[in-house]
Amino acid sequence: MAIDRSEIESEDCSLCEDCAKHPALKRFIAAYGVRDTVCGICFRDPDEAPYLSAAPEQFVALSNLVKALIRYEYDEERYNRHFGGDEISGLLSDPNPIIHHEETATHRRSALDSEPYLLRLVSDVYPPYESGVALHAGHSDGLQNTLLTALKSGQSELFREARKRIAQENYYVVEPAVRKVFDAIGRRIDNTVAEGTTFYRARIGTDGRYVTFEALSLNPRVRSRPYQGDLLGAPPPPLARGGRLNRAGVSFLYLASDAETAAAEVRPHPGHQLSVGSFRAVREVRLANFNVDIDAFAGSDEQLDLFSFIVATDNAMSRPIVPEAAGHYSITQLVADVARQRGFDGVVFKSSVGAGQNVCLFDSATFEYVPGSAAVKEVAALRYKFSPVEFLLTPQADDRLIKG
Ligand SMILES: [Zn+2]
Incomplete structure (x- = not known):
């Protein structure tokens, strides 16, 4: 009742x-x-x-x-x-x-x-x-403020400001501002990974194909050999290209929480063969988790502004870098730098192509290849997901073209 x-x-x-x-x-x-x-x-x-x-x-x-x-x-x-x-x-x-x-x-x-x-x-x-x-943006001086946008969209004033500055100023001038945000966030993004924890890494291609002629069989067996050990690990610094979190010439180890996410993150095409293997933490590792829950930030707007910065950073880290931006020192690289200075061993961020999470280690020696773990997989199919976007067919006088 x-x-x-x-x-x-x-x-x-x-x-x-x-x-x-x-x-x-x-x-x-x-x-x-x-x-x-x-x-x-x-x-x-x-x-x-x-x-x-x-x-x-x-x-x-x-x-x-x-x-x-x-x-x-x-x-x-x-x-x-x-x-x-x-x-x-x-x-x-x-x-x-x-x-x-x-x-x-x-x-x-x-x-x-x-x-x-x-x-x-x-x-x-x-x-x-x-x-x-x-819940409302309210008014300033009698005028309506811009309406609030959903936090999940990742629009953050703090993030936008830092990104704008990094495009125009030397990174070390912007660094103190990002450090201040980190200090305000404190331990709330701490994620400790125990020694022995296993994550996954994939690389497009294989370490060669082998043909075997067997008795009693007319058809030879053809088998691929996966990349293993160092061949599956992070490239050495001189060969490291700039990534979402590392500058060119700096070698970070990118891993994922499951094999499928690791495979999807290298963005292979149908028909590609991939080598996938696992890596194990050689000691306890302290990660900065940008894919964190809202719980610890729900007490005030001041805290939610920090949370928006985290969501914006997570979104930016999970997005692939467009080739024209590859040469620039990016806001996500700056955040990784500050995380490293604050004693973190790496960063956790969501995957935009897989169900799992990405893990980036600042020192590739914190994880070792698990001998015998490598396998070869072939991409059977890709599935794209589309979301609706506002668009127009015929621009009117009020519609100003901002980008060709
Ligand atoms: Zn109830």
């Missing part, structure tokens, strides 16, 4: 582990859960069957986390009613990745019932920059 919504104030409600949908919310409730508070979404009676809800005294932190997730997922346009958006509470009672909204056999949920609690969760829309999460 559920509690009658009219019997209970939204101030006395919380969010339960079942109605939380986003993994970050589930983690929050697991960490700060109590078993005696009514869920403001499903209104189950905890006296009948206890369940975990976020502790009421954690309300501000919970509210900031929910708002941070809204900021991560949605452009302000979607929920700013002055610009044709939905009500914020409406956003969460429609299909969304943050809070469950649909009625099930075990959970009675309705937009009408959950509205008071959802409104309360997002009510503080202009908290102080250092201590809360704002």
